[in-house]
Amino acid sequence: MQRLRSLPWRPLLYYFLTGLVLVLPALYNTVPLVYSDTGTYLVSARTLLPPVDRTIGYGLLIRAVNWQATLWTVVFFQGMTASWLIHRTMITLLPRHGRDRRLHLVVLVVLLLVSSLPWYASQIMPDVLTGLLALCVFLLLYGRGLGRTGPGLLVVLTFFFAIAHVSHLLVLVALVVAVALVSHRRHWGPTRKTFALVGMIPVLGIASIMGYNAFHGQGAVLSRTSDLFLAGRFIESGAMHLHLKRTCDDTPVFLCPHRDSLVNNAAHFVWLEAGPLRQGADLVAANDRVRPVVRALLADPRNWPYLAWSGALGTAQQLVHVDVGSGIVAYREESAPWWVISEHYAHELPLYMTSFQQRGGWKFDRTNRVNYLTLALSVLAIAWWWPARRSVRWWNFLFIMVAFTVLNAACTGALANVYERLQARVTWLLVLAGVLLVVRWWSRSFTARRGSLRPLPVDHRRTPDGSPPDRT
Numbered sequence: 195m196q197r198l199r200s201l202p203w204r205p206l207l208y209y210f211l212t213g214l215v216l217v218l219p220a221l222y223n224t225v226p227l228v229y230s231d232t233g234t235y236l237v238s239a240r241t242l243l244p245p246v247d248r249t250i251g252y253g254l255l256i257r258a259v260n261w262q263a264t265l266w267t268v269v270f271f272q273g274m275t276a277s278w279l280i281h282r283t284m285i286t287l288l289p290r291h292g293r294d295r296r297l298h299l300v301v302l303v304v305l306l307l308v309s310s311l312p313w314y315a316s317q318i319m320p321d322v323l324t325g326l327l328a329l330c331v332f333l334l335l336y337g338r339g340l341g342r343t344g345p346g347l348l349v350v351l352t353f354f355f356a357i358a359h360v361s362h363l364l365v366l367v368a369l370v371v372a373v374a375l376v377s378h379r380r381h382w383g384p385t386r387k388t389f390a391l392v393g394m395i396p397v398l399g400i401a402s403i404m405g406y407n408a409f410h411g412q413g414a415v416l417s418r419t420s421d422l423f424l425a426g427r428f429i430e431s432g433a434m435h436l437h438l439k440r441t442c443d444d445t446p447v448f449l450c451p452h453r454d455s456l457v458n459n460a461a462h463f464v465w466l467e468a469g470p471l472r473q474g475a476d477l478v479a480a481n482d483r484v485r486p487v488v489r490a491l492l493a494d495p496r497n498w499p500y501l502a503w504s505g506a507l508g509t510a511q512q513l514v515h516v517d518v519g520s521g522i523v524a525y526r527e528e529s530a531p532w533w534v535i536s537e538h539y540a541h542e543l544p545l546y547m548t549s550f551q552q553r554g555g556w557k558f559d560r561t562n563r564v565n566y567l568t569l570a571l572s573v574l575a576i577a578w579w580w581p582a583r584r585s586v587r588w589w590n591f592l593f594i595m596v597a598f599t600v601l602n603a604a605c606t607g608a609l610a611n612v613y614e615r616l617q618a619r620v621t622w623l624l625v626l627a628g629v630l631l632v633v634r635w636w637s638r639s640f641t642a643r644r645g646s647l648r649p650l651p652v653d654h655r656r657t658p659d660g661s662p663p664d665r666t
Contacts, residue, residue, distance in 0.1 A: 213273030228531040282340065283333065324362060365601045423610060427610055508607035
């Protein structure tokens with residue numbers, strides 16, 4: 195009994211209850227929200243086999259938290275984890291008021307009302323983990339007050355969040371490089387051991403996915419369909435058309451007869467079985483067929499300037515495609531989510547079929563107007579209140595949030611396709627940054643009015659726990 199009392203029941207209960215705030219859309223919907231890819235992740239969670247077009251990471255997370263019994267524990271876990279990470283971020287940035295649970299609850303309610311976070315936390319999709327990955331990295335590098343178990347838990351979460359989607363690994367690698375570039379002076383950066391640990395996580399993640407795929411007979415690759423999706427992106431950007439126009443006369447390939455019709459979007463050519471990329475083949479066979487074309491396009495130096503231009507343009511386009519609710523439509527009979535739920539979660543199928551989503555009830559026009567306004571105000575707040583470099587944690591927090599948002603746009607817009615949900619999944623990071631900057635301004639103003647604000651001396655030495663000092 196004494197051992198049970200020593201377990202952290204109160205914090206777990208608190209983060210569970212506050213996490214419910216972030217999954218209110220799912221509660222109102224009567225079942226968790228789903229997307230067309232939800233079925234693939236649910237199948238991989240049950241079979242533990244790697245999907246041909248996805249990584250196994252999110253399937254492993256689902257398997258760990260839903261006990262193959264219900265869909266609800268997945269979104270409860272996502273909301274609970276988001277609540278904990280946001281609270282730890284507040285404690286790190288706001289040592290005077292960050293532990294105030296009332297303030298934490300207010301921040302969560304604001305995010306519920308004006309950000310994209312609740313719509314992704316309420317979905318059985320790995321997209322919510324994208325933004326949470328950014329908070330994990332920040333807390334690993336600059337967090338304080340994490341206790342004994344906090345760092346270990348963050349490492350585990352960072353690893354599994356990273357392997358939940360291929361784009362997560364790409365963004366994480368790019369973010370580590372970006373942090374290394376701006377942390378060139380010792381007192382501005384994390385400890386070497388901590389930074390090395392964070393840098394090893396994507397390396398271990400890539401090795402784990404490749405090893406898992408190889409163990410299941412799919413080869414030591416991140417994805418068996420990466421060339422197919424790259425081909426779709428090159429078609430959408432026009433790079434494939436230019437390459438075929440230049441090379442078909444000398445080295446004709448199976449796409450040459452279709453070069454004048456390659457003007458549609460990437461998703462159309464990747465998923466349409468009758469399209470020129472697939473020609474009736476499955477995803478793996480189509481990937482093998484298109485691989486030589488993709489490799490030749492990438493190897494031709496004449497294509498590099500246009501690839502750079504289209505990549506930059508795709509990044510810019512992705513940055514402004516931030517509509518909330520993309521893909522939250524009805525997935526009824528014969529859809530991928532319906533098949534899996536009807537077969538493995540039949541007890542939840544009646545609620546699924548009568549849910550708000552499956553009746554086509556969700557409309558996002560007003561939500562998106564609020565989202566646009568909130569994002570604009572958040573960007574203005576970040577630009578206006580960007581701190582001095584001596585405020586180590588605040589400077590690096592804003593840098594990581596902004597860099598992560600831009601890098602997500604670059605990795606998805608340049609290498610996959612420009613799609614609203616791929617960027618809206620991280621825009622709530624900017625809203626969180628804007629809200630915390632407002633709280634910081636209020637905290638400093640309130641403390642100054644009470645006459646207790648005393649400037650802290652600038653000290654470039656490290657604190658006893660190894661973390662950099664800060665002027666909050």
